[in-house]
Amino acid sequence: MTEYKMFQGCTIGNRIPFLEASARKVFDKLGITTSEAAFSCCPDPVGFNSVDHESWLAMGARNLTIAEDEKKDIISLCNGCFQTLKMVNTELLHNEHEKSKVNKILGQIGREFKGTINVKHFVEVLHDIGAEKIKEMMSKELNGMKVACHTGCHYNRPSEIMQTDDPFKPKKLRAIVSATGAIPVDYEEETLCCGAGVGNAEEEPAMQVLANKLKSAKAAGAEALIVNCPACFQQFDTNQKKAEKLAGEAFNMPILYVTELLALAFGEKADDIGLKFHRTRTNQLLEKYNIA
Amino acid sequence: MVSVDYELRKKVMDAHIHDALKYCYQCGRCTDVCPVSRVAPERYNPRANIMLSFLGLNIFKGQQNNFAIWGCTVCDTCDEICPQKIELTEIFAVLKNMSIAAGEGPDYYTTQASAIYDAGKAIPSQAAIERRREQLGLPKIEEPNVEEVQKILNATKLNTILKK
Numbered sequence: 001m002t003e004y005k006m007f008q009g010c011t012i013g014n015r016i017p018f019l020e021a022s023a024r025k026v027f028d029k030l031g032i033t034t035s036e037a038a039f040s041c042c043p044d045p046v047g048f049n050s051v052d053h054e055s056w057l058a059m060g061a062r063n064l065t066i067a068e069d070e071k072k073d074i075i076s077l078c079n080g081c082f083q084t085l086k087m088v089n090t091e092l093l094h095n096e097h098e099k100s101k102v103n104k105i106l107g108q109i110g111r112e113f114k115g116t117i118n119v120k121h122f123v124e125v126l127h128d129i130g131a132e133k134i135k136e137m138m139s140k141e142l143n144g145m146k147v148a149c150h151t152g153c154h155y156n157r158p159s160e161i162m163q164t165d166d167p168f169k170p171k172k173l174r175a176i177v178s179a180t181g182a183i184p185v186d187y188e189e190e191t192l193c194c195g196a197g198v199g200n201a202e203e204e205p206a207m208q209v210l211a212n213k214l215k216s217a218k219a220a221g222a223e224a225l226i227v228n229c230p231a232c233f234q235q236f237d238t239n240q241k242k243a244e245k246l247a248g249e250a251f252n253m254p255i256l257y258v259t260e261l262l263a264l265a266f267g268e269k270a271d272d273i274g275l276k277f278h279r280t281r282t283n284q285l286l287e288k289y290n291i292a
Numbered sequence: 293m294v295s296v297d298y299e300l301r302k303k304v305m306d307a308h309i310h311d312a313l314k315y316c317y318q319c320g321r322c323t324d325v326c327p328v329s330r331v332a333p334e335r336y337n338p339r340a341n342i343m344l345s346f347l348g349l350n351i352f353k354g355q356q357n358n359f360a361i362w363g364c365t366v367c368d369t370c371d372e373i374c375p376q377k378i379e380l381t382e383i384f385a386v387l388k389n390m391s392i393a394a395g396e397g398p399d400y401y402t403t404q405a406s407a408i409y410d411a412g413k414a415i416p417s418q419a420a421i422e423r424r425r426e427q428l429g430l431p432k433i434e435e436p437n438v439e440e441v442q443k444i445l446n447a448t449k450l451n452t453i454l455k456k
Contacts, residue, residue: 040436197365
């Protein structure tokens with residue numbers, strides 16, 4: 001059995017751990033085993049790489065060496081951590097000049113980047129396990145629940161490096177969601193960013209991007225938005241009210257991290273996966289589909 | 293009077309493998325697909341940023357929070373659509389790094405980097421969340437080795453940028 005090093009990242013680990021609760025319950029059911037490690041911040045591909053690229057590379061490489069020590073691949077619960085670790089891994093594997101620069105820095109703490117492990121997004125891993133196995137574990141069909149899938153930017157772009165999924169027509173999240181009986185709707189803004197990045201500089205444009213996204217999902221008849229990234233989750237869940245105010249329109253869109261959807265389909269109780277910690281209410285949706 | 297910033301030009305060229313930036317023919321597909329240009333067309337334009345970087349025309353200097361560069365939401369859509377395979381986001385990271393080094397970026401960025409320097413995490417652990425993790429049956433987060441993190445960030449001179 002493959003054991004992965006769990007990389008939940010700062011946002012899930014230290015701010016919204018209920019997402020991790022659902023992920024772990026789903027992983028257990030599907031036979032995905034993980035162990036902990038003392039990773040630092042990935043670091044953030046939007047924030048930290050914008051501050052200093054060299055520092056971003058060196059810190060990312062240090063995290064990779066921790067997994068290399070144990071000869072285990074990393075499984076990431078966050079698009080940002082996934083993009084950083086995968087990009088750093090790829091860049092250093094293909095660029096001898098950068099690699100030797102980074103290894104000179106890592107040498108000061110007795111570490112060396114070797115490039116011997118892989119970095120996986122948990123959606124890739126779930127997709128590889130497959131719809132059949134997911135269906136076997138289900139005790140609740142979510143038949144007919146119309147959902148909008150949002151993979152987020154750093155899950156599959158830049159595709160030349162990430163190699164996760166189609167950059168403009170991502171399929172894996174849709175396939176996982178479809179296994180539960182839910183129906184992914186087609187909506188125009190499926191690959192649009194959640195707007196979190198620009199929000200670091202200024203709020204209003206970020207809320208406009210967010211409103212564009214939610215409007216499009218709503219217009220396509222989505223009853224919930226399914227995400228696979230904690231940064232996107234927070235943007236949709238925490239900032240939805242602000243986007244509604246700006247757009248002058250109520251979206252009332254429940255946001256579910258994909259392992260929350262799976263956990264519910266596997267018969268987990270909403271209380272045990274901390275759904276009450278969501279800002280957007282999920283009660284009506286759960287009642288409609290007779291989910292605990 | 294605009295003068296050419298040779299340091300900017302060298303940095304963007306060095307950052308980009310095989311100088312692919314030279315092959316930009318200003319078609320504007322990047323701006324077409326940019327979600328920020330769509331909501332703030334007068335204030336953020338990736339095509340113009342590439343042209344100015346290539347020419348070394350550094351109009352980005354001198355503002356605390358210059359939306360012309362910091363408006364980028366790092367969605368990588370422009371990288372994906374570019375017919376010349378220019379990794380625009382990489383170029384924009386160079387512009388942002390220069391802006392931070394000049395002490396000009398939005399506070400968010402240096403505040404986050406400072407937390408990473410001090411605690412090894414962008415979001416350090418908090419007692420309330422640790423309790424919640426326990427209630428949810430989650431294992432404790434293993435604390436990172438901050439001493440190692442700081443040695444690395446001193447070696448890259450981030451400590452000077454962050455005035456640590």
